[in-house]
Amino acid sequence: MIEKKRSYENGPYDKFLSDGPASLSKAELLAIILRTGTKEYSTVELGEQILNLAGDKSSGLNGLHHITLDELMGIKGIGRIKAIKILCLTEFAMRMAKECAAKRLSFDSPETVADYYKESLRHSERETVLLLLLDNRLHLLEEYTLSVGTINASLLSPREVFVKAVKEKAVYVMLLHNHPSGEARPSGNDMKITGQIKAAGELLDIPLIDHIIIGDNNFYSFKENGLL
Numbered sequence: 001m002i003e004k005k006r007s008y009e010n011g012p013y014d015k016f017l018s019d020g021p022a023s024l025s026k027a028e029l030l031a032i033i034l035r036t037g038t039k040e041y042s043t044v045e046l047g048e049q050i051l052n053l054a055g056d057k058s059s060g061l062n063g064l065h066h067i068t069l070d071e072l073m074g075i076k077g078i079g080r081i082k083a084i085k086i087l088c089l090t091e092f093a094m095r096m097a098k099e100c101a102a103k104r105l106s107f108d109s110p111e112t113v114a115d116y117y118k119e120s121l122r123h124s125e126r127e128t129v130l131l132l133l134l135d136n137r138l139h140l141l142e143e144y145t146l147s148v149g150t151i152n153a154s155l156l157s158p159r160e161v162f163v164k165a166v167k168e169k170a171v172y173v174m175l176l177h178n179h180p181s182g183e184a185r186p187s188g189n190d191m192k193i194t195g196q197i198k199a200a201g202e203l204l205d206i207p208l209i210d211h212i213i214i215g216d217n218n219f220y221s222f223k224e225n226g227l228l
Contacts, residue, residue, distance in 0.1 A: 012044065026051055026061065033085055038077035049075050050086065062216075064090045065123035094119045107138040107174065107209075110221035114212055121178035121214040129156055129177040133170035134209070142168045147177075156193050158200045165206050173201060175211040184215030186222070194222055 012028040021029070030047030037043040053071060054063030064086070072083035097119045105116045121128060129147040134140060144164055147156050165173050175197065177190075186194070194211045201208045210223040222228045 030086070033089060034078075034082055041077050046075065046077050050078070062123065065094070066125065094123075107132070107134055107140065110210055110212055110219070110224050113174070113176070113210070114214060114219035114221070117176055117212075118214050118217075118219065121176065122216055124178055125180050127177055127180060129175065131161055131164060132174040132176065133165055133168045134172040134174065136171040138172065138209075141170055156197075158193070158197045161197055162200055162204055162206060166204070170206060172207055172209045173197075174209055176214065178214040182216035182218075184213045184218045184220040186211075186213055186220060191227075194227070198228060 012024060012031045015023055015028065016032065024032075025044075027044050027047035030050055031037075031043035034043045034046055037046055041049070050064075050067075050072065051061075053067055053075065054061065067087075069080075069083050069087060072078050072086055073080060078086075098116060104112050106112050117130070121130075127147070127149040128145060129149075131144045131146050132140060133142045133144075142164070146160060161173060161175075164170075175194070190211070190213065194208070197211075198208045208228060210221055210228060212222075213220040
C-alpha cells in the first residue's frame, strides 16, 4: 500500500491551484522548488531555514544571492540537487531583472545604465570595475572587466583603459563599479582615479562620459553630480 503524503507536503501545491502563486509565502514558493522534505522537516520548514540563512547574509530575498552551495548543503535535508536548484533560481531571477532593464537601457541616461548593471554588480562581495567602450552614437562596442578587487578597494590603471579604447576604436568610455558595503558615494580613491582617467581621455580625445558606482538599491553618477 502506498503511503499517503503528509498534508503539509501538498499544502503549497493546493494553495497555488486554489489561490494562485501570489498567495504563497516566500517559504511556500521555495517549498514547491524543493518538492520533498525529510522525516524531520516539511518542504515549507526547509524553505524557512533557507530564508533564515539568507537573512544572515543580507536583508530579504537578496540574501539568497550570497548563499554558497556548501552553505545550502549544510541544512539537513538539502542535498546537492536541491542546493543547485536554489542557486539556479537566484541566477534566473537576476537574468529576468536584467532583461527587463535592457529594454530601457540608454548610455546617456545614468539611471538606466545603473538599473541594467545593478543586478550583476550589487550582489558581488568584491569590488568589480567594468569598462564600457562606446561608439559615436553611444552604442556599446565592448565591455571589459578591468579589475576584481578585495572588499575594500580595486586597482585600476588609466593606461589599461585607453589601450583597450584605442584597440576597439572607441569614441567614448564609461566606468562602472560596485561598492560591496552598499553605499554608493565615491571614496577618495574613486575621485582620484576618475580625475586621472578624465584627464587622460581629454588628451587622447576619448572622453570619459560617466563613472557610475553601484550600491545596494542606490547608485552614484559622476556625470549627474557635475564631476564630469
